[in-house]
Amino acid sequence: MKRLGLSAVALTIGLAAAWPAAAQEKPDALGLGIFTFTSGPAAAYGMPGKNAADLMIEQINAKGGIGGVPVSATYVDEAQGAQGVIAEYRRLAGDARNQVMVAALSSANCLALAPIAEQLEIPTVGWNCDTHQLLTDGKSKYVFRPNGNTVPEFIAYAIYLLDRKPDVKTVAIINPDYAFGHDAATIFKAALKALKPDVEVVAELYPKLGSPNYQTEISRLTTAHPDVVFSNLWGGDLENFVRQASPRGLFRSSQVILALGETVLQRVDLPEGVIVGVLGDGWWMSPDAKANPETAAFVAAYRARFGEYPVFPSIKMANTLIYVKAAYQAAMQKNGGKWPTRAEIAEAMKASKVATLTGTTETRADNDGLVDQIVGVTVKSPEQPFPVIGQMVRYKGDKLMPQAGQDPIGWISTLTPEFAKSLPKPGSYK
Numbered sequence: 001m002k003r004l005g006l007s008a009v010a011l012t013i014g015l016a017a018a019w020p021a022a023a024q025e026k027p028d029a030l031g032l033g034i035f036t037f038t039s040g041p042a043a044a045y046g047m048p049g050k051n052a053a054d055l056m057i058e059q060i061n062a063k064g065g066i067g068g069v070p071v072s073a074t075y076v077d078e079a080q081g082a083q084g085v086i087a088e089y090r091r092l093a094g095d096a097r098n099q100v101m102v103a104a105l106s107s108a109n110c111l112a113l114a115p116i117a118e119q120l121e122i123p124t125v126g127w128n129c130d131t132h133q134l135l136t137d138g139k140s141k142y143v144f145r146p147n148g149n150t151v152p153e154f155i156a157y158a159i160y161l162l163d164r165k166p167d168v169k170t171v172a173i174i175n176p177d178y179a180f181g182h183d184a185a186t187i188f189k190a191a192l193k194a195l196k197p198d199v200e201v202v203a204e205l206y207p208k209l210g211s212p213n214y215q216t217e218i219s220r221l222t223t224a225h226p227d228v229v230f231s232n233l234w235g236g237d238l239e240n241f242v243r244q245a246s247p248r249g250l251f252r253s254s255q256v257i258l259a260l261g262e263t264v265l266q267r268v269d270l271p272e273g274v275i276v277g278v279l280g281d282g283w284w285m286s287p288d289a290k291a292n293p294e295t296a297a298f299v300a301a302y303r304a305r306f307g308e309y310p311v312f313p314s315i316k317m318a319n320t321l322i323y324v325k326a327a328y329q330a331a332m333q334k335n336g337g338k339w340p341t342r343a344e345i346a347e348a349m350k351a352s353k354v355a356t357l358t359g360t361t362e363t364r365a366d367n368d369g370l371v372d373q374i375v376g377v378t379v380k381s382p383e384q385p386f387p388v389i390g391q392m393v394r395y396k397g398d399k400l401m402p403q404a405g406q407d408p409i410g411w412i413s414t415l416t417p418e419f420a421k422s423l424p425k426p427g428s429y430k
Contacts, residue, residue, distance in 0.1 A: 026339045030071040032324070033092040035103035036128075036317075040079040041210045041236025045263055045313050046105050049127065050075060051306050052314035053102075056321050059301070066328050067339070074098070078105055082112050089113055093122045099342050100125065100324055105313075107131035107180040117142045123327075123346040127320035128313060130279065131179045132187070138366040138405050142342075144349050146323045146361040146369040147316050150183045151408045152400035153279045154232075156373040157257055158191035159420045160275060160393060161228060164377070165255055170202045172226035172254075174217055174241070176233055177206035184232040184259065187412065194415040202226050207237075214241045218248055225253060232259040242268045261378070263311045265386050270378050276389060277375040281359040282315030285388055286374055287430060288359055295357040319356040326354045362397070366404040370397035374429070392429040399423065 034053055037046030053073055061070050076088040085104065092098045093116075101117070101124040104110050110129035117124035118141060126134065126145040130153065134145060161168065171192065175181030185204060192199045203224045205217045218241075221229055229250065233241050238260060250256065251271050258264075261276030262283065270276075281288070289295045298318060302310045310318075331340035331348040340348070353362045362370040372394050379390030402411035 026067065026069055027097070028069075029097070030066055030069045030099070031074065031095070031097035032071065033074045033076060033089070033098055033101045033103065034127075035076045035078055035085065035089070035101070035109065036105045037079050037235070038075060038077045041212075041240075042079060042105070043235070044239060044267075045235035045260070046078065048263070048311050048314040049105065049317040052302065052310060052317040053321065055298075055302055055305060056318060060325075066325055067332055069339075076103075078109055082109060085109050086112055086116065089116060090120070093117075093120045099123070099340075100327075100345060102127050102317075102320060102324065104129065107134075107183070108178050110134055111179065114140070114143045122342055123349065125320055125324060125349075127317050131183050132408050133179065133183065135366050135368045136408070140367045142346050144323075144346075144363060144367045144369075146320060146354070146363065146371070147282075148280050148369050148371040148373070148397060150180070150187055151402065151412070152371075152373050152395070152397055153277075154184050154187040154259065155191045155400045155412065155415075156277065156375050156393075156395050157230070157259060157275065158188055158195060159395070159423060160277075160375040160426060161255070161257060162192075162195055162420060163393075163426055164275070164391075165228065166196075168196070168199060168227045168255075170200050170224075170226040171228045171230060172203040172205070172221050172224050173201065174203075174205040174207070174214075174221065174229065174231045174233065176209045176237060178209055181206055181232060185230075186409065188230055190409050190412040191415065194413050195417055195420050207233075209237065211237060212240060214244050217241075218245050218250060221245075221250060222248060222253065227255060228257065229254045230257045230259070234260040234263065239264055239268055242270065246271075260312075262389065263313065265378070265388065266308050266311070270387050272378050272380060272387065274378045274387075275375065276378055277373065278312035278315070278389075279373075280312065280316065281356075281372040281374050281394065282312040282319065283358065283374050283389055283392075284310055284315060286358060286392065286394070288394075289357060292357065298357060315358055319358065319361065322356050323349070323352075323354050323361060326352065364404050368401075368404070370401060372397050373400060376426070376429075391426045393424050393426055394429040395423055 376389035376392035378387035
């Protein structure tokens with residue numbers, strides 16, 4: 001396994017001067033495309049990613065760029081829909097100035113872009129692609145995902161829930177109606193069935209992505225009166241749901257799990273005891289993050305510039321750019337300091353282990369990433385005017401992932417209560 005060191009606060013992306021695809025001389029500038037939501041309800045999640053990229057771009061260029069080459073970002077708004085995203089991807093990939101794509105946020109867009117990345121042979125790094133379907137065939141040469149996927153993310157919630165509420169009998173689910181929402185429900189239910197077969201799912205609701213009103217769904221949830229409500233709503237959808245569900249007592253009548261809840265801690269009033277996490281290890285207040293001076297510097301710079309602390313999409317973007325920069329460094333070290341080709345960059349990403357702001361990301365043979373999973377509950381903090389994550393667990397990434405090539409849902413069915421008992425307990429990560 002290759003160990004790639006990296007300065008955490010220095011990275012970026014962009015589009016700039018051209019060079020032939022196979023050239024080995026350093027270009028005047030490095031171009032990379034970044035895909036995220038910059039408009040619409042999903043921008044509440046997507047803009048923190050863009051903000052992190054902007055900050056990294058300034059910092060890396062102030063320190064001389066990547067390998068001495070300055071960088072800049074070309075941003076693509078995913079709110080335009082899949083066809084527009086695909087067209088923009090093809091346009092950017094067709095320009096030799098762009099060697100790597102950081103794409104995308106939406107699982108649906110990641111699935112649409114993956115075959116195009118292989119066809120065009122351009123390294124594509126999914127900074128927020130969660131769906132486990134992305135790399136299941138194990139054949140990808142140019143698509144990489146350093147931030148983990150839905151399998152460990154949602155198994156982690158099932159294990160944490162059963163540790164915290166072992167007598168749970170009924171569960172309801174409210175997730176967005178597309179790949180990410182349905183994948184999460186499938187994985188969460190499969191994990192519960194394996195670990196506690198008597199749990200009954202009493203409601204499954206899949207509102208359309210971007211829905212402004214959740215009163216009908218909230219009525220169905222309160223009528224079902226489940227012990228637990230699980231949701232992976234995100235962005236503006238999550239904010240709307242929380243604001244509408246709180247006055248109706250949903251957080252008092254059920255144990256609520258908000259899988260992406262950390263993103264709204266600074267925006268909406270969440271009560272104590274809500275189970276939340278960061279879909280990976282990207283919590284800026286985790287013990288590992290707080291012990292890293294480069295992470296502290298990134299957090300301080302982010303807050304000074306944007307008026308809020310980075311949420312985990314910001315950390316995911318920053319860690320992804322660290323991963324990209326590490327690949328350039330490794331490729332140039334291998335080829336004697338020459339500027340790398342797209343193929344050399346992709347090769348450098350394979351089987352790599354990269355230090356990030358919040359831990360490490362390890363790339364498996366199938367190009368999927370292994371990262372730890374942090375889960376906890378909302379608690380009041382004397383240090384902040386908003387709830388933070390307490391009673392944390394940090395599950396090792398490799399413990400919650402099937403082997404490369406193994407059917408993930410079939411693997412989940414083999415989990416046992418004894419397996420769950422062998423893992424760290426709530427509050428063990430301090």
